[in-house]
Amino acid sequence: MNVMKFGGTSVGSAHRIKEVAGLVTQRGKNIVVLSAMSGTTNTLVEISEYLYKRNIDGAKETINKLESSYMRTISELYSSDAAKEDATREIKSCFNYIRTFTKDIFTLFEEKEILAQGELMSTAMFNVYLRYELGVDSVLLPALDFMRTDKNAEPDAQYIRQKLTALLEKHQDADLYITQGYICRNAYGEIDNLQRGGSDYTASLIGAAINADEIEIWTDIDGMHNNDPRFVQDTAPVHELHFEEAAELAYFGAKILHPTCVLPAKLNNIPMRLLNTMQPDAEGTLIHNYQTPKTIKAVAAKDNITAIKIKSGRMLLAYGFLRKVFEVFETYQTPIDMIATSEVGVSLTIDNERNLDGILDDLRKFGTVTIDRDMVIICVVGDLEWQNCGFEAEALDALKDIPVRMISYGGSNYNISFLIRKEDKVKALNLLSERLFR
Numbered sequence: 001m002n003v004m005k006f007g008g009t010s011v012g013s014a015h016r017i018k019e020v021a022g023l024v025t026q027r028g029k030n031i032v033v034l035s036a037m038s039g040t041t042n043t044l045v046e047i048s049e050y051l052y053k054r055n056i057d058g059a060k061e062t063i064n065k066l067e068s069s070y071m072r073t074i075s076e077l078y079s080s081d082a083a084k085e086d087a088t089r090e091i092k093s094c095f096n097y098i099r100t101f102t103k104d105i106f107t108l109f110e111e112k113e114i115l116a117q118g119e120l121m122s123t124a125m126f127n128v129y130l131r132y133e134l135g136v137d138s139v140l141l142p143a144l145d146f147m148r149t150d151k152n153a154e155p156d157a158q159y160i161r162q163k164l165t166a167l168l169e170k171h172q173d174a175d176l177y178i179t180q181g182y183i184c185r186n187a188y189g190e191i192d193n194l195q196r197g198g199s200d201y202t203a204s205l206i207g208a209a210i211n212a213d214e215i216e217i218w219t220d221i222d223g224m225h226n227n228d229p230r231f232v233q234d235t236a237p238v239h240e241l242h243f244e245e246a247a248e249l250a251y252f253g254a255k256i257l258h259p260t261c262v263l264p265a266k267l268n269n270i271p272m273r274l275l276n277t278m279q280p281d282a283e284g285t286l287i288h289n290y291q292t293p294k295t296i297k298a299v300a301a302k303d304n305i306t307a308i309k310i311k312s313g314r315m316l317l318a319y320g321f322l323r324k325v326f327e328v329f330e331t332y333q334t335p336i337d338m339i340a341t342s343e344v345g346v347s348l349t350i351d352n353e354r355n356l357d358g359i360l361d362d363l364r365k366f367g368t369v370t371i372d373r374d375m376v377i378i379c380v381v382g383d384l385e386w387q388n389c390g391f392e393a394e395a396l397d398a399l400k401d402i403p404v405r406m407i408s409y410g411g412s413n414y415n416i417s418f419l420i421r422k423e424d425k426v427k428a429l430n431l432l433s434e435r436l437f438r
Contacts, residue, residue: 004216005033005181005203010277011122012038014076020218021129023280024176025136031177031206034126035199036118037073040066044115047098051106051114059102067095070121077125083132090124113191119143119180119199127178139174141167147184147202149192155201155264156187161209168210179206200261204272208264215265215272217257222276223285224249224256226298227433231426235433238285238297245297245381246272246287248415252379253300262287296382296391299432301425305337305375306353307405308360311345312367321366322346328362337377338408338417347406349377349419372405374422380432381415392416398435402428 004024011017011034024032036044043066050059070091078084094117101110123140130136146163150156168177181199186192194201200217207215221229223237224246241249243266250259256274265272266289275284310325325346329336332355339348345367350356356371363369380395392409395416406419420428 001210001212002027002030002214002216003033003203003207003210003212004030004218005199006035006218006277007199007220008035008038008040009220010218011035011126014073016277017073017077017126017129020277021126021134023277025130025134029175029177031141031179031210031212032126033179033181033199033203033206034119034122035181037122040118040121041115044098044118048106048111048114051101051110054106056102060099063095063098067091070095070125074125077129078133080132083128086132087125087128090128091121094121094124109190112193115193116144116180116183116191119183123178123180130176130178136175137173138176138178139171141171141177141179143180143183143202144185144191147194147205149184149186149194151187153186153192155184155194155205157205157208157264160205164206164209194260198258198260200258201264204261204264207270207272208268211268212270215270216275217261217272218275218277219256220276220278221256222279222282223274224254224298226437227429228253228299228301232429232433234438236437237283239283240290240292241285241287241297242291242414243272243287243289244412244414245291248379248381248412249298249300251302252377252381252415252417253302254298291383294383294388294391296380296384296394296436298381299429299436300379300381301429302337302351302377302379303422303425305349305351305377305419306356307347307349307372307375307419308363309345309347309370309372310363310367311370313344324366325363328359331362332359334359338406338419340406340408349375349406375405375419376422376425376428378418378420378425378428378432379415380417380436383414384409384416385413386410394435395432398431399428402431 006020010020047059047062074087098114127138127140130138148156148159181202182193184192203215225235226238227235229235243262247262250257272287273284276282334350334355337349360369384391402424404418408417
């Protein structure tokens, strides 16, 4: 059994839903994970922002507009009156539930309940289409019945496996299983979510729970490309990636895959495949635990980076200095991307400036602090074991005419990263493609 995850654009219209339905019914007995229809989650966030501000009229107007959009999709999607009635009842139930939050105090808990409605609506509509229009004996497996996080907000793998296995056994004669991505319950039974991009994570967790043959991530692009096609011409899909390579690319800017989803599949040795809903016969990208030796696979870029340099004469031969620096970032719950050290200073990067003022104030206790904003991390991924002579030199030589603020090499066997100015990003991506792939 495979797990097949489809993102918001793949189910973003009546036409797309029909295409996905036709695709999954040809593939046998699998678990299909769906995101909310494209644009829905953003609109639900907008509704929540109105409710936080107690702008009830703004919230109601936005709710009505989104509901009208769903009603149009229903009229386009179904041919039978019975299907239209069933789908309309399901969708109106969700929107009426959202409207109940316009009457009471609104908090983060209520927002998460509102955000969950997007996936609940897309899966309900999809299941109705399969059953009424295609005659498929599909079963809707509510993610809220089996997907749960523990008290540390980490997925409860044992609980997920136990509950999901019981649901599958209960409906073992079904042709197809449908469930929601992204949403879950927390350790206290409250509706929660796996954060943005969490549908990928859901698919990976389900795959690990049932020991799937393969986890398929379907999007609107034919696999992970060797560079960003928005800025570089003639990019090509990467045929195979090691899990670690895929994780590096996902973290450093390849938006096709969410970084968190890699670990469950990797640990359980379940291959992942990135496929294109628009070109279902395309090979896509296979991700597994096998490394292609002595090969550079791809380049990615991560924007909105801030570089921080702490210079201190007291650092010379002083143990504990780096610990104190790291504790500052731990206090403000701000992760570090890159780091470089010398005898008199340390440079590092962050991608979130939310707590920057507090971080800088605390760091000034240790030395002189300077920052560089609007930076970009360029990440080159492949077999970068230090014994492989010349690979890092190839990347460095490609960027010989571009000022490089920092270099990170050796922290991983799979990447070398460069920190450059935002205005040099497109040139750097093209130079790397020209040198490494052409």
